[in-house]
Amino acid sequence: MKTRVIGLGAGGHAKMVIEILRLQNEVELVGLLDASPALQSKEVSGVAVLGPDEILAGLVKDGLRHFFVGLAGARDTGPRCRVYDFATGLGMQAVRAIHPRAIVSESASLGPGVTIMPGAIINASVSLGTDVIVNSGAIVEHDCSIGDHVHIATGARLTGGVQVDSRAHIGAGAVVRQLIRIGEGAVVAAGAVVIRDVAPHTVVAGVPARELAPAGAKLS
Structure with a gap:
């Protein structure tokens, strides 16, 4: 059974990670979360943007346990760190x-x-x-x-x-x-x-x- 994974962030870095995970063929990509209003209900590399990060806690309650960070950060790694800490604080695990x-x-x-x-x-x-x-x-x-x-x-x-x-x-x-x-x-x-x-x-x-x-x- 493949590991169900959600992406946190839906920009260019997310596109690259999605392609890698598909090549690894070990995960099921269930969606992406992103705060940008322009991305809501859109798809990025064929993966649906489900909503902002605030809905993650509900997805965890429904059994989702794994994530990747779809933010790279040019110079400033702070946003990526905050997203990572938010997800792990909910008990989630990051995939490689x-x-x-x-x-x-x-x-x-x-x-x-x-x-x-x-x-x-x-x-x-x-x-x-x-x-x-x-x-x-x-x-x-x-x-x-x-x-x-x-x-x-x-x-x-x-x-x-x-x-x-x-x-x-x-x-x-x-x-x-x-x-x-x-x-x-x-x-x-x-x-x-x-x-x-x-x-x-x-x-x-x-x-x-x-x-x-x-x-x-x-x-x-």
């Missing part, structure tokens, strides 16, 4: 979505709710925490430790022994040198080359990467 064209070492450790996109490489002794996204073509080299709710964006490259603390964002095409630590909630901008540790809750950009602003600041 691992594309068959991703390469994942047998010695890697994968937390609940991990999403690994096509072409991503997860090498030996890597640890991925809860709800981590490793996006298309990203490389996480040996002995890296990735904290909860981290997003490693498209084509980013983490060399050996990098530590990325929870809720950080590694932008598309960024490169992080070996043994670097990226602090909690930090943002590494797209294309940055990181050769020094990054403090928590800061934004770094450039080659080599330099601090621009606190992570919550709006950049002009």
Whole structure:
């Protein structure tokens, strides 16, 4: 019997996760929840949007137990974290979505709710925490430790022994040198080359990467 799963969020990231779950052929997608009025009663990749997140508690009472987060978050991982915590607070479990064209070492450790996109490489002794996204073509080299709710964006490259603390964002095409630590909630901008540790809750950009602003600041 297939596991019944609902998606929380119905944007572009949800479309990608839906395709991966269909390829895994182990789940039944029962619907999506999203707060956007424009999406109500619509379909996303053939999956119906059933309503806002507020109806989730009723679905749990009816026996639904599994979910995925359909939000990726550009720089800000907060909305994804809140949705994840809301669902797990109701006693739900997050499913993993691992594309068959991703390469994942047998010695890697994968937390609940991990999403690994096509072409991503997860090498030996890597640890991925809860709800981590490793996006298309990203490389996480040996002995890296990735904290909860981290997003490693498209084509980013983490060399050996990098530590990325929870809720950080590694932008598309960024490169992080070996043994670097990226602090909690930090943002590494797209294309940055990181050769020094990054403090928590800061934004770094450039080659080599330099601090621009606190992570919550709006950049002009």
